[in-house]
Amino acid sequence: MRREIPIAICFLVGISFILEYFIPHEDVLSIFETIRQWAIIVIAFAYVLGIANLVRINSHVIQRKGRDWPYKIILVVSLFFMITVGIIFDIFGIRLGGIGEGTIFGWVYFHAQYPLQATMFSLLAFFIASAAFRAFRIRTFQASLLAVTAILVMIGRVPVGESLWADFPDFIEWIMNVPQLAGKRAIMIGAALGAISTALKVLTGLERTYLGGE
Amino acid sequence: MPIISSAELQIQSNNEFFPSNTNVKSNPFFKVLFLFLCFLLIDSPLSFAAEDLSESWFNPNRLNMLIFLILFFAVIIYFIQRAKKGKSLFIRRIAGLDAIEEAVGRATEMGRPVLFVPGIEDVNQIQTVAAMIILGNVAKMVADYDTPLFVPICRPFVVPVAEERVKEGYAAAGRPDAYNRDNVRYISDEQFAYAAGVQGIMLRDRPMANLMFGSFFAESLMLAETGFLTGAIQVAGTANIHQLPFFVVACDYTIIGEELFATSAYLSKEPKLLGSLKGSDLAKAIIIGILALGAILETLGITQFTRWFFIE
């Protein structure tokens, strides 16, 4: 029953929420609204589970002095530090806790997370350039189509493209609104159907990967 | 041992969706489909104006969606039933999925590990579910070849699922002793911290095969470029359309959109999964037909047909 009960719950809840889309009766909607509130609460508690899981996984590594174990200590200490300063509002009468600009949490956010995350994202500019240099070689017809379109959109989407040709932005908008849109729409419809099919397999219990092992 | 080869895929000479002895006129499925299309062409009596539906048990403005869902589910279930009865079902080759085995084989020859990256989303996302299915098949393959498999994970909840899939893969290959729990590693919840961690694995451990399947975002190009630098064979698949171009330029093979969801059927050859794949393919064919018909009718000024597909 260890697998059958979760599959049954998955099926019943899944089908219910599909049917909810078609039933406008306010009594039914209020039931589903209550269930959604439960879901929001459960998701919030999932953070507790997630933290527990994180601490469990990393404490095992720390105990065994496994790979990168000093970084795991920093991870766990940082986690609890940020939780603490985010929750405690006043420290010796000064509002340093809580989440906002001017708090410790905000200071760490803007001086640690913000520059770190922005830096990592910025690496993409360099990676794109090196990938473009390597990949946009006109070896085949498809590759040449890719290269030419990419160059046109790259130049047309920036002010210098408009300086070269006043109608460049309109031409690029045509590319975005016609061939690009058609291709995107086709992939979206296909991916959506694939997702519905996979979801149906999950609902009916044909797909049980999410349950983990025995 | 090949996962799947074209010789094993049964090829039917005519239309693979239906048996060669199908009489279209007498087949009840076609009768229902024909009546449905006729109904769509008639000016729908179901065009309700906005009204208070709070006492109603059914929203008639969404009837079209309900009919589509029922038809879609019916088609999938129909093909699953056919598959269960032992009917052979053909699916085309997907080069990227065939390349997985090639990549693993190459890694084995070079004595280097295989890296499997299951995306950065949680286990409740459908792409991660698809990635876990592929992971199980890849784990079975690497167990056969006795090649190390590294699986860096972004979300804590995915770790036990991934561990079980890898363990099952090794057990299915008859090598449960070869399973190393440490190779399924939680890195970080944070997107770029995870990307940095995976890049570190790529640069230090130098996997020969990088298999990236699941939901990816901005880190996709970073991972693919770094993998390229190490000389690895890279096969990637995602349904996140905005990341596909990066995978296409940086990887050797790319699985596009719905092919990711077809992978479970393709790799496992399980009849039920093949049947659901055929079912969704037929639904897609019907949608294509409706799109073409709608475009022609709209061009001719007949709008009743397309109006039926609007949701109020």
Added chain:
Amino acid sequence: MRKILEKLESLDRRIIFIFIGLSIAIPLLFPVYTDFSVTAPVEGFYDAIEELSPGSKVLVSCDYDPGSMPELFPMNVAVFHHLFSRGHKIIVMQLWATGTLLAERAMNEVLQEFPDKRYGEDYVNLGFKEGREVVMVSMGTSIPKTFPTDAQGTKLEEIPLMQGVTNFDDITILMNISGGLPGTKEWVLQVQSRYGVKLGSGCTAVSAPEFYPYVQSGQLVGLLGGMKGAAEYEKLVQRPGTAQRGMDAQSVSHIVVFLFILIGNIAYFSVKGKKKRLKVSR
């Protein structure tokens, strides 16, 4: 010459990185502010706000993180500026935990230009709620039940701006600043298609092509795509910001990438041609 071409064909990435770095840094430090026109999706976004009757309640969902800040923070600021300048009321929320402080910073920046705006009367911050699509759909039934208090812990019934706001029917338009998942696509799928609320989107440049189908079908009233979209919007609301400043850097860096692609192809074909001729001569 052949050796130069062969070296160019397999150019060290670090040289490319140096050029890209310089092409971005120098224009950022010394911007020229090249002029540009405004595209239709951005005009649609702008017109949607212009057409609102004064005092309209607008929900702005700030769903992004520091990684996408260069593209999205300027449009976030410009949206707040536009809404306040037209006398509308702003209800801010976040579905990304990392968006809370960024939304607060954007609001603080704009409030310096509108010191008369009062919290609770002209704007309110509902804060972050985890749950992604569940939160979106739940708001369609009841916003007060989904957000019982604002970000500071004040009950919604005590906030004047939230009086009479039950669900999306009481919101004139929803503006989403989206850095990924959950974002514009989820708002379209779960909210716009289900409740019919007007929806505008500001997103990263890489995501923008994916949302063009929604603009064409009318599910999105407008779209700000990336830093260019933010710059165009800043131009329309006449509030120059970091997006306009970044346009020159984007222009120069795109040209540099184009030149590298050109060099790579010239070198590739030259080396390929030479190899062919060598083969034939043997």
